[in-house]
Amino acid sequence: MMDAKELGQFVVPTDVTPERLPGVLVQACLDLMDQRQRSLTTDGVLLTWIVLQYAINFDQPVVPGMTLNLSGLPYRRDHHVSLRTVYVTDQQQQRVVTIRSVWGLLNQSSRTLTRLDDAALGLPEGLPIRRVDRLHFPRITTAIGITRPVGLRPDDIDHNQHLHNTRYFDLAMGMLPPEQFQLYWCEQIDIRFRREIVAGDQPRIMTGRADSTVVVQRFCVDDNNVAELVTRWRRRDGNA
Structure with a gap:
């Protein structure tokens, strides 16, 4: 996690139920992500990043009331996809959860995924992905x-x-x-x-x-x- 950037803290709601916990964690990550990665416009067409895959690994159970620290790696991009990694640690800096997600650019007019050159994205420089692992x-x-x-x-x-x-x-x-x-x-x-x-x-x-x-x-x-x-x-x- 040497290159990870701190995103902020999140306290797990005390009333969250086990079945809602994954969605709550993912939403916390989305709320702390760079808003510039949500959408962009090119040639008058609105493009929005949408998620294609999630891979979430828990190193230990997450319980209501826990205070968690979230940090993220620089985005890795390969033209029309973006790989994002968020690390979640506890107050003792022990790894609790790792959340990896793959995102694609959706053309809002055609509702299809769009492939663009990196220069056209106008986004912060990312690291290339050699491949996206198949689940x-x-x-x-x-x-x-x-x-x-x-x-x-x-x-x-x-x-x-x-x-x-x-x-x-x-x-x-x-x-x-x-x-x-x-x-x-x-x-x-x-x-x-x-x-x-x-x-x-x-x-x-x-x-x-x-x-x-x-x-x-x-x-x-x-x-x-x-x-x-x-x-x-x-x-x-x-x-x-």
């Missing part, structure tokens, strides 16, 4: 529950007119049974977005297990997978 999504072997519909509220839709990316965490975690959080703590979350969920969509979430500690969830719209989320869990009692 591995294991096959579901055991269903936890039936595929359930998701009712979207008006405030779930953000200024880009699609489902706010932190809501994916809330909705997916809310599908898990209470004993999942009583017996386990989440140590890894990977999510990949295949396309936007927009106002008027009627998404459903399919939830299943790849094994005893790996949960796989898929967001579907009209029988098409639009997002995939994998969580890996560790038992609270320390047993394998």
Whole structure:
């Protein structure tokens, strides 16, 4: 973390529930990010950075009331994608969470990803990415529950007119049974977005297990997978 820049502090709300914790952490990171990275205009076209992937690794459980320090590495860019890394530490400077995200530039007129030369971005100099790692999504072997519909509220839709990316965490975690959080703590979350969920969509979430500690969830719209989320869990009692 030698090159990481301090972003600020965040106190985990005392009333946050386990299923809402990932979304709360991600939102804290978004709130502290450089606002210049949110959108730009080129040739009269509005372009907005939208997230394509998250990879979140927990080194220890995060609990309500914790005071966390957030710091970020310089953005790494490769034309139409941007890799962002945020480190979260506790008051003793022990690593708690690492959040990596991959972002693409969305053309607001065509709703398609746009490729630009670095010089056209007009953004602070970043570090190049040789490649963007592909996430591995294991096959579901055991269903936890039936595929359930998701009712979207008006405030779930953000200024880009699609489902706010932190809501994916809330909705997916809310599908898990209470004993999942009583017996386990989440140590890894990977999510990949295949396309936007927009106002008027009627998404459903399919939830299943790849094994005893790996949960796989898929967001579907009209029988098409639009997002995939994998969580890996560790038992609270320390047993394998």
